[in-house]
Each structure stands twice: as C-alpha cells, then as structure tokens.
Amino acid sequence: MSESATAGARGMSVAAAFAGMRSVAPVVFRAGCPDCRGRFELAASALRLAIGASSRTTFYSFVCPGCGAAVRKPAGERIVELLTGGGVSTLRLHSTL
Ligand SMILES: [Zn+2]
Numbered sequence: 676m677s678e679s680a681t682a683g684a685r686g687m688s689v690a691a692a693f694a695g696m697r698s699v700a701p702v703v704f705r706a707g708c709p710d711c712r713g714r715f716e717l718a719a720s721a722l723r724l725a726i727g728a729s730s731r732t733t734f735y736s737f738v739c740p741g742c743g744a745a746v747r748k749p750a751g752e753r754i755v756e757l758l759t760g761g762g763v764s765t766l767r768l769h770s771t772l
Contacts, residue, residue: 702761706737706746713741719762724750728769735763 703716717737724735735758736747750758759765 704758704761704763706748708739708741708744708746710739710744710746711742713739715740719758720764722758722763724755724758724763724765726755726765726767726769732768 702719704719704722705714706717706722707714717740721740722735722737725733727733730749730751733750733755734747735750735754736745738744739746
C-alpha cells in the first residue's frame with residue numbers, strides 16, 4: 676500500500692493539474708487611461724507597482740495599450756494588496772528598515 680503513495684508523489688498528475696488551473700484563470704486588472712479615456716484589461720506583467728514611504732508616493736503605472744501614454748495612478752492599501760497578490764512586479768522606492 677505504501678507503494679501507491681510513492682508512485683503518486685513521483686507522478687506528474689498533480690503538477691499537470693496545477694498547470695491547467697493557472698492557464699484557465701489568468702489574472703487581469705481593469706485600468707482606465709486618462710489620456711484616451713479607454714478602459715483596458717491588463718495582465719499582471721503589464722503593470723508596475725511602486726511602493727513609497729507613504730501612500731502619497733505609492734502608485735501603479737502602465738503603458739496604455741490604446742494610445743501608448745505612460746499612466747501613473749495612486750495605489751491605496753487595497754490596490755497594493757490586489758496587485759501584489761496578482762503577481763505584479765513591485766518596486767520599493769523607500770526602505771522601511
Ligand atoms: Zn490611452
């Protein structure tokens with residue numbers, strides 16, 4: 676009976692299941708562009724998050740897929756949580772240490 680447990684750990688069924696789950700549920704964020712007023716769904720890789728010393732210097736940015744403008748918007752605590760949880764690359768502008 677212990678043999679089946681070993682076989683399960685070495686099999687690739689678990690890894691395949693997780694890979695499938697990831698591909699069917701990509702994380703997208705809705706963002707509006709103030710320049711062309713378009714609304715877009717952006718993948719996590721299209722966004723950048725910069726965390727400053729205070730909420731005033733914490734913002735997220737992206738390049739508008741519609742007009743190419745560099746958009747920068749303030750990010751509150753909830754947005755920061757959302758973006759970091761979604762795999763957006765984060766840049767810390769100020770060390771809290
Ligand atoms: Zn735009």
